[in-house]
Amino acid sequence: MATRSDAKQDETMQSSDALDKPIDETQVAGRVAREALEERVAAGSEREGDMSRNTLRSLILGLLGARPMSGYDIKRAFDRSLATYWNAGSSQIYTTLKALAARGLVSSELVYQDGRPNRRVYRLTEAGRAALDAWLAEPVPARFTKDEFLTKLFFCGQTDDTTALRHLEEHLSSLHEQLADMERALREYGGRPTRRPRLLEYQMLVRDYKHAALRADLEVTAQAIVRLRARISE
Numbered sequence: 701m702a703t704r705s706d707a708k709q710d711e712t713m714q715s716s717d718a719l720d721k722p723i724d725e726t727q728v729a730g731r732v733a734r735e736a737l738e739e740r741v742a743a744g745s746e747r748e749g750d751m752s753r754n755t756l757r758s759l760i761l762g763l764l765g766a767r768p769m770s771g772y773d774i775k776r777a778f779d780r781s782l783a784t785y786w787n788a789g790s791s792q793i794y795t796t797l798k799a800l801a802a803r804g805l806v807s808s809e810l811v812y813q814d815g816r817p818n819r820r821v822y823r824l825t826e827a828g829r830a831a832l833d834a835w836l837a838e839p840v841p842a843r844f845t846k847d848e849f850l851t852k853l854f855f856c857g858q859t860d861d862t863t864a865l866r867h868l869e870e871h872l873s874s875l876h877e878q879l880a881d882m883e884r885a886l887r888e889y890g891g892r893p894t895r896r897p898r899l900l901e902y903q904m905l906v907r908d909y910k911h912a913a914l915r916a917d918l919e920v921t922a923q924a925i926v927r928l929r930a931r932i933s934e
Contacts, residue, residue: 756796757799757800765829771790771794775788778793803827805828806822807823865929865932872921875914
């Protein structure tokens with residue numbers, strides 16, 4: 701009958717055998733490389749998230765620098781004026797406003813309204829204005845934008861032309877929608893009287909940059925669609 705001492709001896713021998721086994725250096729190196737890669741990816745994602753959050757804070761400070769706004773007003777400003785190059789959901793906006801208030805960069809007051817829901821209106825503090833000025837003076841970091849459409853298109857040589865054509869046609873439709881939004885914004889704001897003409901001037905300059913980029917994208921996409929449709933119909 702096996703005793704506790706025998707079991708302990710067997711366990712010790714098994715441990716000794718395991719230690720005596722040669723180490724597969726290839727497996728160890730592969731595991732270390734995988735762990736290092738996972739750490740870099742996680743760190744990169746965290747940095748990108750931090751940069752995105754910091755930029756959103758600065759964008760909200762910029763909007764409030766133009767005039768006091770409620771959270772609803774800020775969301776409308778994103779949807780109407782900023783959506784073609786930066787978007788933010790309502791939950792992100794309110795979370796960021798709370799963080800800005802905690803840091804003393806914005807203040808707020810509750811505005812009571814008869815017959816309508818009350819509004820909490822936010823405005824820049826002196827510290828918020830200084831933070832906005834500091835952000836505007838910073839050098840613009842190197843621009844690198846992730847683009848799932850172009851990434852997928854890059855590998856479409858491994859699928860059929862019909863699939864690639866579908867992606868291109870959907871992208872073309874999205875471009876037309878974005879251009880229509882920009883034209884609407886130009887009609888609504890381009891000729892509107894303003895007390896801050898310099899502010900409007902630079903907003904329209906951004907609109908011109910984006911419009912030119914969308915038109916160039918539209919031209920390349922339309923040409924690719926014509927080429928693929930001709931090849932598919934052969």
